Amino acid sequence: MSSLSVYHVSSPELPNKVLTHFEDIAATLAEQGIRFERWPATTRLQPGASQEEVISAYQQEIDRLMTDLGYAGVEVLSLAPDHPQKDQQRAGFLAEQRQAGDEIRLFVAGRGLLSLHIDDYVYALLCERHDLLALPAGTAHWFDMGEQPQLVAIRLFKTPQSPVANLTGDAIASQFPPLED
Incomplete structure (x- = not known):
């Protein structure tokens, strides 16, 4: 079940x-x-x-989102606990970052914790199968797939290629609870 925990940045140990x-x-x-x-x-x-299996299975949904909302690029994040590079993949998403363009994430299996840093609050959203999230350009965020990832998510971008993450340099992500496996 999806859930949202809202924290003030001054109290990462206890959600409001x-x-x-x-x-x-x-x-x-x-x-x-x-x-x-x-x-x-x-x-x-x-x-x-x-990625090919996921895109093939969800081509109709991807096409609809791309056509209706003007998205041009797609990539898939699909990890199981036995993935040989799971730790490196996880580490790459744990630092707070901003994307230059709008982004959509559609979760089609498993779960992940997407944390959004907006003003003085952190919105930690536990995303699961069926969840679609649209992030406007510039939204500060980080993503945790857990130590034993079980996840398939489709990401859509306004540009044909996945935009480069712009790290904020803020260590805030390390202060908040990670995804519990």
């Missing part, structure tokens, strides 16, 4: 609130300009599925 109802999560994120929806994950895929 924890939301578990979809409508509450969506409304709270919408106040911050973040779109959160439920999308049908029509095909069952196992974490570790190849």
Whole structure:
């Protein structure tokens, strides 16, 4: 079940609130300009599925999002606990960063913890299968897939290639709870 924990940056050990109802999560994120929806994950895929398998299984949804919203690039994050580079992959997402363009993430299997740093708050969103999240350009965030990742997520970008992450240099991500396996 998806959940949203909202923290003040001064108290990373204790959230101000924890939301578990979809409508509450969506409304709270919408106040911050973040779109959160439920999308049908029509095909069952196992974490570790190849990019080609995932894109083929979700081509209709990808095409719809790309056409309706003007996205041009797609990539897949698909990791299972036995992935030989899981630690390096995880480390690459744990630092706070900003993307130059808008981004969509569609979770089709497993889960991950996407933390958004907006003003004086951190919104830690536990994303699971069926969750679609649209991040506006410049949103400070980090992502944790856990020590034993089980995840398949599709990322869409406005540019044909995945944009380079711009690290903020802020160590805030290390202060907040990681994804518990």
